[in-house]
Amino acid sequence: MWVNNRKGLRRLVVCALSTVLVMAAIVPPGNRIHAGETTDQLRNEGETALTKDLMGMDEIAETVNYHTDTARYGTFTKTAGGKGTEYYPSTTQVTYGGLEATYVQTFVRTGSEVKEGDPLIEITVNYDKVTLAEQELRLQRMQEEREKRETAFAEQIEVLEENVRSAGDSYGRTAAELALRRKEVERDQYFYQNDIAIERLEKTLTEQKEAIAVQYINAPCDGVIDTITYFREEEKIRPGTLIADIHDPTIELIRLDTDSYRYGQAVTIETGNKDERHTYPAHIVAAPDVMGGMIQGFTLARVDDYEGTRGVRWRNMTVNGYVVDLRNVMIIDRFTVTQLNRHYSVKKLTEDGAVHKRYVLPGFFAGQDYWILDGLKEGETIIIER
Numbered sequence: 162m163w164v165n166n167r168k169g170l171r172r173l174v175v176c177a178l179s180t181v182l183v184m185a186a187i188v189p190p191g192n193r194i195h196a197g198e199t200t201d202q203l204r205n206e207g208e209t210a211l212t213k214d215l216m217g218m219d220e221i222a223e224t225v226n227y228h229t230d231t232a233r234y235g236t237f238t239k240t241a242g243g244k245g246t247e248y249y250p251s252t253t254q255v256t257y258g259g260l261e262a263t264y265v266q267t268f269v270r271t272g273s274e275v276k277e278g279d280p281l282i283e284i285t286v287n288y289d290k291v292t293l294a295e296q297e298l299r300l301q302r303m304q305e306e307r308e309k310r311e312t313a314f315a316e317q318i319e320v321l322e323e324n325v326r327s328a329g330d331s332y333g334r335t336a337a338e339l340a341l342r343r344k345e346v347e348r349d350q351y352f353y354q355n356d357i358a359i360e361r362l363e364k365t366l367t368e369q370k371e372a373i374a375v376q377y378i379n380a381p382c383d384g385v386i387d388t389i390t391y392f393r394e395e396e397k398i399r400p401g402t403l404i405a406d407i408h409d410p411t412i413e414l415i416r417l418d419t420d421s422y423r424y425g426q427a428v429t430i431e432t433g434n435k436d437e438r439h440t441y442p443a444h445i446v447a448a449p450d451v452m453g454g455m456i457q458g459f460t461l462a463r464v465d466d467y468e469g470t471r472g473v474r475w476r477n478m479t480v481n482g483y484v485v486d487l488r489n490v491m492i493i494d495r496f497t498v499t500q501l502n503r504h505y506s507v508k509k510l511t512e513d514g515a516v517h518k519r520y521v522l523p524g525f526f527a528g529q530d531y532w533i534l535d536g537l538k539e540g541e542t543i544i545i546e547r
Contacts, residue, residue, distance in 0.1 A: 228545045229510060230494035232537040237492055239485035239527035241421040245430055245478035248416035248461060249408035253382055255281065257402045259372040262286045264392035269405070273386045280377040281389070281405055284398060288373050293366075300362045307355055314348040378404050385410050415443060415462045415475070421484045422460045424451040428482030430464065432475050439473070441466070443480075485525060487532065495531040497543040498523060507537070508544040516544065 265283040269275060321341035328334035384407035392398065415430055422428060426445045433439045447461035462480070497507050498521065509519045521536030537543070 227510060228547065229542050230497055230545055232491060232493050232533070232539055232541045232543060234489050234539055235492045237485065237487045237490050237525070237527070237530055237532045238483050239525055240481055241419055241484045242479060242481045243417055243419035245415045245417050245432075245462070245475075245480045247475050248414045249387070249410070249412060250414060251409035251412045252387065253384065253407045253409075255378065255381060255404040255407065257284075257378060257398055257404055258400055259375055260286050260288055260369070261400070262375075262398045264394070264396045264398055267389065267391065269386050269389055271386055271389055273389075274410075275380040275384060275386060275407065277380055277382050279380045281380055282378050282392070283376060284378060286373050286375055287397075288369065293369060296362065296366055296369075300359065300366065303355065303359050303362065307352070307359065310351060310355075314344070314351075318344055318348070380405075380407060382407060382409075384408055413464075414446065415464065415478065415480070417460045417462055417480050418458075419480075420449050420456070420458050420460055422448055422462075422482055423484075424448045426482055428462055428480050430462065430478060430480050432473065432478045434477070441473075445482075485527070490524075491533040491537055491539070492530050493533055493537065493543055494545050495526045495529055496545050496547050498526075498531050498533075499546065508546070510542045510544055 262284040265285055267282045268280050275281070318341065321337065321344055324337040325334060325341055328337050387406040387408050389405045390403055417428075422445045424445055424447070426448075428443050428445060430441050430443050431438050432441070442465045443462040444465060445460050446463045447456055449456050449460070493507070499506050499508075504520060505523050506518050506520045509517045511517065519536060522534040524532035524534050526532065
């Protein structure tokens with residue numbers, strides 16, 4: 162809004178005229194009054210000149226205007242935007258846990274859909290055939306030795322039992338029973354230790370043979386390949402090597418590269434090509450204000466109509482949402498506020514054209530608006546300084 166400040170300029174000109182009239186009544190040192198001239202004549206000449214100047218200033222006052230704004234109550238909003246990417250919270254890492262192997266070929270790539278049990282890569286397990294044969298022979302000998310010892314123990318115990326039955330007196334019977342008991346304990350200890358050793362060796366051989374039989378590393382669940390490790394031809398694959406990351410596509414979020422949003426806040430996600438953009442409403446489901454140090458520098462959003470948008474190809478995503486949304490607050494043009502040494506002020510224009518400096522307490526500014534907490538009343542006219 163433009164306003165004319167003629168009254169203020171006229172007041173300024175009147176003050177200047179008074180000063181000049183007083184100066185005209187004084188003859189400066191060094192000046193002389195010539196014959197026929199009087200002080201009154203000089204004063205009259207000065208008044209005539211000032212009258213001409215005043216008329217010129219009056220014409221200038223007609224053209225001086227201010228660009229102003231009016232303090233008012235309204236809605237103050239501030240938005241924040243950023244980029245977005247797909248985020249899948251349910252992800253499974255596939256690692257190799259068998260014997261050292263050699264890579265053969267890969268059956269999938271990033272973005273491939275897989276079912277539980279589908280092969281991801283083919284491998285050839287490397288193993289020492291001589292060591293395996295030695296372990297098998299050792300197991301066989303341990304089993305044969307057990308059979309021999311079992312027969313020997315049975316014969317020895319049978320003899321001792323006969324000694325107990327044929328003992329002639331109580332002393333001889335007690336001695337025979339003790340000898341039988343010692344042999345039974347010896348038998349039990351042998352079979353306990355020997356059976357544990359045999360069981361361990363059998364388990365080791367079984368695991369090795371199962372590992373040797375592996376030709377494929379398969380998907381442990383349904384999902385989509387996020388990443389797949391690419392190996393060179395005949396590259397060695399060792400235990401613990403990462404093979405792939407598989408995510409569950411039924412649980413999808415949007416990762417936003419800003420932490421300005423709050424939990425539960427509504428945002429708008431835009432996606433698509435340059436010439437064809439689509440907009441979807443969403444809500445923040447994970448943010449720093451409720452998750453502390455678990456999330457920093459980003460937030461997670463879930464699209465509201467998820468079932469209907471599951472087939473959307475998310476690309477070139479942008480997000481926008483209100484980080485401040487205030488109703489019925491004092492608002493003025495942001496260029497009316499001046500800051501000096503941490504103090505904020507505006508220039509208030511009165512109805513008679515006077516300009517007064519007014520200190521204010523500001524809040525935020527966004528776009529063209531400045532939210533003012535204190536210092537102004539509704540309807541006051543403020544000068545915009547651009």
